[in-house]
Amino acid sequence: CELSSSMGERRRRTHAMLFPFPCPGHINPTLKLAELLHSRGVHVTFVNTEYNQERLRRRRGGGGELRSREGFRFEAVPDGLSEEERASPDRTVKLYLSLRQNCRAPLVELARRVARCEGVPPVTCVVLSGLVSFALAVAEELAVPAFVLWGTSACGFVCTLRLRQLRQRGYTPLKDESYLTNGYLDMPIDWIAGMPTVRLGDISSFVRTLDPTSFGLRVEEEEATSCARAQGLILNTFDDLESDVLDALGNEFPRVYTIGPLAAAMHGRGGDRANGHGGPAGLSLWEEDAACMAWLDAQPAGSVLYVSFGSLAVMSLDELAEFAWGLADSYHPFLWVVRPGLVAGDRGTDALPDDFLAATKDRCFIAEWCAQEQVLQHGAVGGFLTHSGWNSTTESIWAGVPMICWPGFADQYINSRYVRDEWGIGLRLDEELRREQVAAHVEELMGGGDTAKEMRRNAAKWKAMTEAAIAPGGSSYDNLDKLVDELRQDEA
Numbered sequence: 390c391e392l393s394s395s396m397g398e399r400r401r402r403t404h405a406m407l408f409p410f411p412c413p414g415h416i417n418p419t420l421k422l423a424e425l426l427h428s429r430g431v432h433v434t435f436v437n438t439e440y441n442q443e444r445l446r447r448r449r450g451g452g453g454e455l456r457s458r459e460g461f462r463f464e465a466v467p468d469g470l471s472e473e474e475r476a477s478p479d480r481t482v483k484l485y486l487s488l489r490q491n492c493r494a495p496l497v498e499l500a501r502r503v504a505r506c507e508g509v510p511p512v513t514c515v516v517l518s519g520l521v522s523f524a525l526a527v528a529e530e531l532a533v534p535a536f537v538l539w540g541t542s543a544c545g546f547v548c549t550l551r552l553r554q555l556r557q558r559g560y561t562p563l564k565d566e567s568y569l570t571n572g573y574l575d576m577p578i579d580w581i582a583g584m585p586t587v588r589l590g591d592i593s594s595f596v597r598t599l600d601p602t603s604f605g606l607r608v609e610e611e612e613a614t615s616c617a618r619a620q621g622l623i624l625n626t627f628d629d630l631e632s633d634v635l636d637a638l639g640n641e642f643p644r645v646y647t648i649g650p651l652a653a654a655m656h657g658r659g660g661d662r663a664n665g666h667g668g669p670a671g672l673s674l675w676e677e678d679a680a681c682m683a684w685l686d687a688q689p690a691g692s693v694l695y696v697s698f699g700s701l702a703v704m705s706l707d708e709l710a711e712f713a714w715g716l717a718d719s720y721h722p723f724l725w726v727v728r729p730g731l732v733a734g735d736r737g738t739d740a741l742p743d744d745f746l747a748a749t750k751d752r753c754f755i756a757e758w759c760a761q762e763q764v765l766q767h768g769a770v771g772g773f774l775t776h777s778g779w780n781s782t783t784e785s786i787w788a789g790v791p792m793i794c795w796p797g798f799a800d801q802y803i804n805s806r807y808v809r810d811e812w813g814i815g816l817r818l819d820e821e822l823r824r825e826q827v828a829a830h831v832e833e834l835m836g837g838g839d840t841a842k843e844m845r846r847n848a849a850k851w852k853a854m855t856e857a858a859i860a861p862g863g864s865s866y867d868n869l870d871k872l873v874d875e876l877r878q879d880e881a
């Protein structure tokens with residue numbers, strides 16, 4: 390409580406408690422939102438799990454990002470996972486279930502405890518990310534409004550909302566394995582408002598199930614539909630990027646705040662300096678490899694392909710080999726993030742073929758994790774081979790970098806569909822990965838051909854529109870003001 394008694398603290402009367410699902414894809418945008426709210430005079434309590442908080446503290450540098458400051462505190466609640474569950478291959482599912490079962494009461498208690506600190510206002514609203522809808526009950530118990538920062542695109546959110554109808558109308562679960570390959574997933578779905586040209590297979594990985602009791606399908610349905618219980622829905626996108634789908638969504642959700650891309654908004658508002666730790670707002674659960682920035686400095690402008698599959702994706706050893714040899718055969722320099730656990734069996738860089746490393750050593754940098762936003766903003770980077778997670782996609786759009794997409798999970802299919810067909814800034818790899826196609830796509834993106842030129846022109850256009858959206862008077866800028874006004878409406 391020692392940070393709490395200054396005059397500045399007393400002036401902040403609106404107090405937002407933010408709780409993201411504990412993985413980088415949710416933590417990063419939620420932390421950026423927290424920083425933006427704090428910069429607008431909102432008192433912030435940002436809640437991690439104790440496991441992540443400890444992991445951040447143990448990292449080199451001692452977790453300096455976690456330093457609380459006036460009006461902004463980091464707190465933690467236990468996630469309830471045993472060590473055995475944490476080590477299991479389906480730890481994310483176990484984490485989801487454990488949070489649901491164990492975290493409601495600790496969050497309520499935490500909100501009450503921080504409000505007992507001198508000068509700290511009571512929690513006046515709860516902001517949660519997707520996958521922690523149980524925390525809506527925390528807001529209900531505290532008798533304060535809840536807002537959901539849903540971590541995907543607007544089209545990703547609408548697709549998730551429609552999973553229930555797809556199930557009820559019999560599109561999914563699939564009848565048998567043959568439906569995965571017989572063209573069934575290419576069926577046009579023309580009844581989703583705002584998305585007239587979508588195909589069944591674009592909607593989500595969760596339609597690809599054969600299991601009538603599919604856990605993933607039910608969870609996604611429930612998480613999306615429960616957003617209707619919140620007072621507002623916050624999306625990490627901007628109006629011009631997804632205007633049709635946002636118009637349609639407005640009929641169902643009257644209070645949608647499109648304030649993204651959050652990475653750009655945070656940067657644009659001087660957040661890097663305001664947050665007191667120098668870098669872009671992020672709690673990096675893995676050590677960022679600083680040497681890759683020096684390596685990029687030595688590469689010609691626009692020459693490097695950045696390759697990364699986010700924080701959750703797991704690929705097989707065969708898929709890793711197809712990527713490795715496709716990249717080796719493309720002859721362009723590349724920076725590849727091979728995170729611990731990227732390869733099945735909890736493997737990482739140790740799974741890369743030795744002869745691949747020898748063959749590419751003059752034009753490749755392998756990192757276990759990097760400061761992705763900075764990498765994408767680096768002038769040497771000319772393309773991004775990505776799994777199409779929404780944060781990666783928006784960070785790339787903001788940087789004006791075209792993409793090669795290899796989606797595999799949840800919203801990544803619809804993101805890649807929009808990247809390629811609606812925004813014209815990317816190519817897409819077949820699900821069944823082949824090194825020849827990897828090499829050909831890299832050549833198409835990084836070479837100087839007409840397709841590459843067209844994608845670069847489009848990427849530059851979307852970059853400019855991103856900057857306009859987050860600048861004063863832009864849609865995301867104004868929507869953040871509206872959100873803050875809404876959060877503050879109970880202030881005297």
Ligand code: UDX
Pocket residue numbers: 413414415417540541673697698699700701702726757758759760761762777778779780781782784798799800801
């Ligand atoms: C998850 C889901 O998988 C994704 O489908 C959904 O859209 C968001 O939540 P994740 O798979 O981790 O996210 O992907 P993504 O959304 O791209 O987020 C990854 C984050 O990690 C990005 O903010 C990226 O900047 C960061 N990152 C990634 C790093 O900081 N360093 C790296 O080396 C790699």
